Amino acid sequence: MARWCYRHRLVVLLLWVGTVFGVGFAGSAAGTDYANVFSLPDTDSKRAYDLMDKAFPERAGDVDTVVWKVDEGTVRDASVRSRIEPALERIGRMDGVGEVTGPYGEGGAAGGGAGVSRDGTIAYAQVTFTEQANSVPKALIDDVIETARDAERDGLQVELGGQAITRAQEATQGTSEAVGILAAAVVLFLAFGSLFAMLLPIVVAIAGVGTGMMATALLSHTTNIPDVAPLLGSLIGLGVGIDYALFIVTRHRRGILRGMKPEEAAVAALNTSGRAVLFAGGTVCIALAGMLVMNLRFLDGVVIATSLTVVLSVLAAITLLPALLGLLGPRVLSRRQRRRLAAAGPEPEVTSGLAARWSAYVERRPRSTAVLALIVMVVLAVPVLSIRLGTSDQGNHRDTTTTRQAYDLLAEGFGPGFNGPLQVVVEGTDAKGLVSRIESTPGVAQAAAVPPANGVTVIQVVPTTSPQDERTDRLIDRLRDDVIPASGTEAHVGGVTAVSKDFASVTGDRLPYFIATIIALGFLLLMVAFRSLVVPLTAALMNLVAAAASFGVLVAIFQWGWGTELLGVGKEGPIAAFLPVIMLSLLFGLSMDYQVFLVSRMHEEWVHTKDNARAVRVGLAETSRVINCAALIMICVFSAFVLSGELEAAMAGIGLAAAVALDAFILRTALVPAAMHLLGKANWWLPAGLERRLPHLAVEPKEEPAAVEPATGSEGGGPASVIHGFIRTADGEPVGDADVTLLTRGGRRLDRVTSLADGSYIVAVPGPGTYLLAATSPAYTSRARQVDVGEGPLVYDLELAGVTEGEVDAVDRT
Numbered sequence: 012m013a014r015w016c017y018r019h020r021l022v023v024l025l026l027w028v029g030t031v032f033g034v035g036f037a038g039s040a041a042g043t044d045y046a047n048v049f050s051l052p053d054t055d056s057k058r059a060y061d062l063m064d065k066a067f068p069e070r071a072g073d074v075d076t077v078v079w080k081v082d083e084g085t086v087r088d089a090s091v092r093s094r095i096e097p098a099l100e101r102i103g104r105m106d107g108v109g110e111v112t113g114p115y116g117e118g119g120a121a122g123g124g125a126g127v128s129r130d131g132t133i134a135y136a137q138v139t140f141t142e143q144a145n146s147v148p149k150a151l152i153d154d155v156i157e158t159a160r161d162a163e164r165d166g167l168q169v170e171l172g173g174q175a176i177t178r179a180q181e182a183t184q185g186t187s188e189a190v191g192i193l194a195a196a197v198v199l200f201l202a203f204g205s206l207f208a209m210l211l212p213i214v215v216a217i218a219g220v221g222t223g224m225m226a227t228a229l230l231s232h233t234t235n236i237p238d239v240a241p242l243l244g245s246l247i248g249l250g251v252g253i254d255y256a257l258f259i260v261t262r263h264r265r266g267i268l269r270g271m272k273p274e275e276a277a278v279a280a281l282n283t284s285g286r287a288v289l290f291a292g293g294t295v296c297i298a299l300a301g302m303l304v305m306n307l308r309f310l311d312g313v314v315i316a317t318s319l320t321v322v323l324s325v326l327a328a329i330t331l332l333p334a335l336l337g338l339l340g341p342r343v344l345s346r347r348q349r350r351r352l353a354a355a356g357p358e359p360e361v362t363s364g365l366a367a368r369w370s371a372y373v374e375r376r377p378r379s380t381a382v383l384a385l386i387v388m389v390v391l392a393v394p395v396l397s398i399r400l401g402t403s404d405q406g407n408h409r410d411t412t413t414t415r416q417a418y419d420l421l422a423e424g425f426g427p428g429f430n431g432p433l434q435v436v437v438e439g440t441d442a443k444g445l446v447s448r449i450e451s452t453p454g455v456a457q458a459a460a461v462p463p464a465n466g467v468t469v470i471q472v473v474p475t476t477s478p479q480d481e482r483t484d485r486l487i488d489r490l491r492d493d494v495i496p497a498s499g500t501e502a503h504v505g506g507v508t509a510v511s512k513d514f515a516s517v518t519g520d521r522l523p524y525f526i527a528t529i530i531a532l533g534f535l536l537l538m539v540a541f542r543s544l545v546v547p548l549t550a551a552l553m554n555l556v557a558a559a560a561s562f563g564v565l566v567a568i569f570q571w572g573w574g575t576e577l578l579g580v581g582k583e584g585p586i587a588a589f590l591p592v593i594m595l596s597l598l599f600g601l602s603m604d605y606q607v608f609l610v611s612r613m614h615e616e617w618v619h620t621k622d623n624a625r626a627v628r629v630g631l632a633e634t635s636r637v638i639n640c641a642a643l644i645m646i647c648v649f650s651a652f653v654l655s656g657e658l659e660a661a662m663a664g665i666g667l668a669a670a671v672a673l674d675a676f677i678l679r680t681a682l683v684p685a686a687m688h689l690l691g692k693a694n695w696w697l698p699a700g701l702e703r704r705l706p707h708l709a710v711e712p713k714e715e716p717a718a719v720e721p722a723t724g725s726e727g728g729g730p731a732s733v734i735h736g737f738i739r740t741a742d743g744e745p746v747g748d749a750d751v752t753l754l755t756r757g758g759r760r761l762d763r764v765t766s767l768a769d770g771s772y773i774v775a776v777p778g779p780g781t782y783l784l785a786a787t788s789p790a791y792t793s794r795a796r797q798v799d800v801g802e803g804p805l806v807y808d809l810e811l812a813g814v815t816e817g818e819v820d821a822v823d824r825t
Contacts, residue, residue: 012281012329012330013277013278013280013281013282013285013329013333014274014277014278016329016330016331016333016334016337017274017277017278017333017334017336017337018274018337019334020333020334020335020337020338021334023330023331023333023334024331024334024335024338027218027327027330027331027334030222031218031221031222034222034225034226034229035221035222035225037225037229038224038225038226038228038229039225041228041229041232042228043145043228043231044145044146044231044232045145045231045236045237045238045240045241051307051308051510051513051514051517052306054513054517055491055503055504055505055509055513056503056504056505056506056509056510056512056513057513058436058503058505059434059435059436059503059504059505059506059509060505060510062436062438062467062503062505063434063436063467063469063505065465065467066436066463066464066465066466066467066469067464072109072139072140072141072142072143072146072147073139073140073142073143073144073147073173073174073175074137074138074139074140074173075137075138075140075155075171075172075173075174075175075176076135076136076137076138076171076172076173076417076421077098077099077102077135077136077137077138077159077169077170077171078133078134078135078169078170078171078172078417078420078421078424079091079095079133079134079135079162079167079168079169079170080132080133080167080168080420080423080424081132081166081167081168082132082166082167082168083166085130085131085132086114086127086131086132086133086134087127087131091167092115094162094164094167095113095115095134095136095162095169096113096115097162098158098159098161098162098169099111099113099136101158102138102155102158102159105151105154105155105158106151107140107141107142107147107148107151108138108139108140108141108151108155109139109140109141110139111136111137111138111139112126112136112137112139113126113134113136113137114126114127114134114135114136128423128424128425130424132424133420133421133423133424133425134424135421135424138155138173140175144173144174144175144177144178145178145238147175147178149178149179152175152176152178152179153179155171155176156171156176156179156413159171160413168416168420170413170414170416170417170420171413171414171417172405172413172414172417172418172421173414176413176414176417177405177408177414180408180412180413180414186654187651187652187653187654187660187664188220188245188249188651190651190654191249191647191648191649191650191651191652192213192216192217192249192648194647194648194651195212195213195249195253195644195647195648196209196210196213198640198643198644198647199212199213199253199257199644202257202640203260203264203345204345204347204348205342205343205344205345205348207339207342207343208260208264208343208344208345211256211260211332211335211336211339211343212252212253212254212256212257212260213253214331214335215252215253215255215256215324215327215328215331215332215335216248216249216252216253216256216324216327217252218323218327218331219248219252219320219323219324219325219326219327219328220244220245220248220249220252220320220323220324222323222327223244223245223248223316223319223320223322223323223324224241224244224245224248224320226319226323227240227241227244227315227316227319227320228241230315230316230319231312234311234312234315235308235311235312236312236313236315236316237309237312237313239313239657239659239660240312240313240315240316240317241316242652242657242660243313243316243317243593243660243663244316244317244319244320245320246648246649246652246660246663246664246667247295247317247320247321247597248317248320248321248323248324249648250601250644250645250648250649250667250671251291251292251295251321251324251325251600251601252324252327252328253644253645253648254604254641254644254645255288255291255292255324255325255328256327256328256332257637257640257641257644258284258287258288258608258637258641259280259281259284259285259288259328259332260280260332260336260343261284261637262279262280262283262284263276263277263279263280263336263343264276264343264344266279266280267341267343267344267352268344268348268352269783270781270783270797273336273337273340273341273343274337277333277336277337278333281329281332281333285328285329287607287608287611288325288328288329289325289329290607291600291603291604291607292321292322292324292325294533294536294599294600294603294604295321295596295597295600295601295603295604296318296321296322296600297532297600298529298532298595298596298597298599298600298603299314299317299318299321299596299597299600300314300318301525301528301529301532301596302314302525302592302593302596304521304524304525304528305517305518305521305525305592306521307514307517307518307589309514309589310589310592310593313589313593317593366631366632366633366635366636367632369631369632369635369680370628370629370631370632370635370684371628371632373627373628373631373681373684373685373688374624374627374628374688377684377685377686377688377689378685378689380681380682380685381681381682381685381686381689383681384677384678384681384682384685385556385682387677388556388557388559388560388673388677388678388682389560391560391561391563391564391673392556392559392560392562392563393563394562394563394564394566394567394570394571395559395560395562395563395566397566397570398562398566398570398586399481399570399585399586400515400518400519400585400586400587400588400591401479401511401512401515401584401585401586401587401588402511402514402515402585402587402588403584403585403587403658403659404418404430404431404478404479404507404584405417405418405430406418406419406422406430406477406478406479406582406584407479407582407583407584407658408582408658409579409580410582415582418430422477425473426456426473426475427474427475427476427477427480428456428473428474428475428476428477428478428483429456429473430477430478431474431477431478431479431483431506431507431508432471432472432473432474432506432508433471433472433473433474433486433487433490433504433505433506433508433509434469434470434471434472434504434505434506434509435449435458435469435470435472435490435495435502435503435504435505436467436468436469436470436502436503436504436505437467437468437469437470437500437501437502438466438467438501438502439463439466439467439468439500439501440463440466440468441468442460442468442470442500442502443460444498444500445470445494445495445498445500445502446458446459446460446470448494448497448498449470449472449490449494452486452489452490452494453489454474454475454476454482454483454485454486454489455472455473455474455475455486456473456474456475457472457473458470458471458472458473459471470502472490474486474508478507478508478511479584479585483508484512487504487508487509487512490504491504511588514588514589515585515588518588518589518591518592519588522591522592525592525595526555526558526595529595529596529599530551530554530555530599532599533547533550533551533554533599533602533603534547534548534550534551535547536603537550537603537606537607537610538697538705539705539706539707540607540611541610541611541614541695542695542697542702542705543694543695543696543697544696544697544698544701545690545693545694545695545696546610546687546694546695549683549686549687549690549694550602550603550606550610550683553602553606553674553678553682553683554598554599554602556678556682557598557602557670557673557674557678558594558595558598558670560669560670560673561594561598561666561667561669561670561673562586562591562594562666564665564666564669565586565590565662565665565666565669566586568665569583569584569586569662569665570583570584570585570586571583578653578661578665579653580653580658580661580662586662587658587659587662589659590659590662590663590666593663594663594666594667594670597667597670598667598670598674601645601670601671601674602674602678605638605641605642605674605675605679606679606683608634608637608638609630609631609634609635609638609679609683609684610630612629612630612633612634613626613627613629613630613631613687614626614630614695615630616629616630617694617695619750619763620750623687623688623691623692623694623695624688624691625789627684627687627688630684631680631684635679635680638675638679638680639675639676639680641675642671642672642674642675642676645667645668645671646668646671646672649663649664649665649667649668649671650664650665650668651664652664653665732776732778732779732800732801732802732803732804732805733773733774733775733776733804733805734753734773734774734776734782734784734798734800734804734805734806734807735771735772735773735774735804735805735806735807736771736772736806736807736808736809737766737769737770737771737772737808737809738751738766738770738771738772738786738788738808738809738811739770739808739809739810739811740791740810740811740812741810741812745766745768745769745770745771746766746770746786746788746791746811747766747767747768747769747770748765748766748788749765749766749770749772749786749787749788749791749811750763750764750765750786750787750788751763751764751765751766751772751774751784751785751786751809752774752784752785752786752787753774753775753776753782753783753784753785754782754783754784754785754795755782755783761774761775761776761777761782762774762775762776766786776800776805778800779800779801779802780799780800781797781798781799781800782797782798782800783795783796783797783798784796784797784798784807784809786809786811788811791811791812792811792812794809794810794811794812796809
């Protein structure tokens with residue numbers, strides 16, 4: 012497929028352009044119909060919701076609040092009413108507003124009625140729209156806000172709250188994505204040094220994410236998808252989309268630098284890294300689908316949005332990317348690389364610099380490295396012991412927003428619990444006894460029954476504490492376990508606060524099973540891929556450590572409030588209940604990506620040399636740069652979602668950025684290789700009986716029988732031949748026990764021998780053609796040269812130099 016996409020690049024490009032614009036046009040025309048469905052089967056709040064639906068089958072539109080406060084006098088003063096009442100009347104006449112209920116009518120302020128605080132300094136009115144919040148036109152919301160705020164004057168503060176008002180405060184769609192893409196572009200340019208190579212992963216990611224978001228918008232009309240789902244989908248899609256394209260482009264560029272033609276390099280890259288991308292994308296989707304076992308309807312829509320975006324990102328990487336590579340040809344390299352390639356020909360990739368020095372350091376001091384890394388992770392994980400799950404509300408918004416100020420004014424005037432009342436739903440019309448019991452319950456500010464409807468009575472209960480206070484949770488438990496059973500009445504506790512508590516409780520109860528499922532799945536996949544028990548066990552433990560540390564960071568910032576206002580994400584509060592499930596799914600998938608990329612190179616070296624120390628050293632040195640680059644891109648993309656204006660998205664962005672940073676820079680770069688050095692050959696142990704029974708899963712293709720790559724001007728074929736000669740030092744001393752490998756120009760191994768004591772060697776050649784001849788020895792740097800073999804044997808000597816600081820003796824054989 013890679014070769015077809017490369018050769019038919021215009022067709023592929025047209026198909027993708029048509030798909031992106033077609034789905035985009037359809038999504039824009041249809042609009043969105045997102046719905047936050049928190050209903051939970053077999054919970055008390057769900058039973059209360061069902062009874063309320065029976066009593067009030069025709070619910071009105073979204074209800075929002077206008078709140079005002081005076082610095083002097085009371086809200087009953089004529090000077091205040093003369094400004095507020097006309098504004099409320101204008102709002103009530105707006106098209107799309109059903110009614111406005113204020114405190115100045117009959118039974119209102121004149122009689123000391125509802126809607127005015129006891130001290131008379133704060134009052135509120137309720138604005139009922141004809142549509143639910145997601146369907147209210149933004150222009151109407153802006154008009155309501157502007158009209159209400161125009162009533163302000165010195166000494167009179169007017170604020171607005173509610174779901175529809177919150178929509179008007181949301182940051183411009185695409186701001187966080189644009190910032191993340193810009194940051195990723197900088198990292199890619201520094202990594203590649205080429206403008207065209209930098210653009211490739213970004214174009215691929217935008218195509219996948221753009222199509223995924225528009226498709227999600229269309230699907231919102233057929234199934235319940237929460238409004239945070241497309242934001243999470245774009246967050247995840249951009250991260251994995253850019254990373255997957257990065258892996259493939261890196262492999263493609265490496266192939267060209269080693270002498271392959273651009274088409275062959277693209278095919279080889281897709282046949283190797285492309286397979287790894289398919290494996291990684293499939294793993295992420297499986298992990299995301301694992302959320303379905305939680306049996307939470309809210310998460311079903313998240314699974315659809317995120318999985319769809321990941322699938323489309325993978326599809327773009329394996330189809331659109333080779334087409335773009337075909338358009339660029341050798342221009343995927345920088346000008347300097349192209350000039351050097353034309354002048355000096357292909358050269359082996361010698362791993363040097365910081366990555367090589369760090370790899371050598373970890374080999375020399377594995378114990379201290381492992382202990383230090385583990386201490387860092389444990390310290391960061393300590394806050395997770397106090398994690399508290401819940402949901403955010405307008406009280407968590409930034410203190411500069413009108414919704415947050417309206418929330419605070421209502422809490423000041425009517426008590427903290429006014430912002431999150433409970434509904435005790437009674438099956439029947441006699442609820443006087445229960446109302447009396449509830450009123451005398453500690454933690455209840457007031458309780459009042461609404462007139463019965465369709466045989467159902469609703470008791471409005473205002474707690475003395477805020478919706479996110481732990482004492483409110485204890486009040487709900489007290490009502491359910493003690494007060495209601497003692498009254499002998501069949502009743503259930505509902506309302507937004509109760510639903511949030513039940514959602515957090517159910518999530519917390521089911522979370523251990525979810526964690527066990529994804530850890531077990533990861534263990535099995537890695538065991539099959541690397542034929543080892545220790546490698547997957549180490550990966551499972553590392554995933555748990557990374558999850559604990561990243562949640563520790565999340566608790567410190569968002570629950571303890573260490574930096575929430577500084578980051579501009581609002582007030583501290585509980586961690587969103589759905590976030591652990593989403594973060595664990597993504598962390599599992601991304602960790603698998605990095606683990607496979609790192610350990611597959613180690614495993615390859617182990618298969619060739621059976622030297623664990625060398626395998627770990629070479630694997631870390633050759634992969635850490637790409638892993639860290641990929642991680643840095645994800646950190647940029649995820650962190651940018653702090654700008655989204657959504658607290659849940661900011662939590663997800665910071666949490667995932669912390670998880671990726673800790674996983675890539677501490678676990679995969681330090682703790683994992685240090686542990687593998689300490690474990691030695693045990694890393695690759697697998698019982699013989701299990702080895703025979705396990706299926707074989709190759710992340711990369713098996714080496715095929717040697718195929719001749721004819722030299723320029725050769726007609727191909729010809730008899731088999733040999734290359735022989737000596738491996739010597741610069742001083743002419745023979746190098747014995749050196750590994751001598753013959754490879755195709757694409758890097759596939761054809762033959763491998765060990766030099767004799769006098770440095771002599773001989774390797775078999777399948778026929779005339781151009782090959783790479785490489786020699787490695789622990790005490791010397793690797794050396795590889797391109798050789799042209801004719802009809803007869805070729806004599807070729809190789810000279811090795813001593814290993815210098817910052818180099819690793821390795822030749823890539825992938």
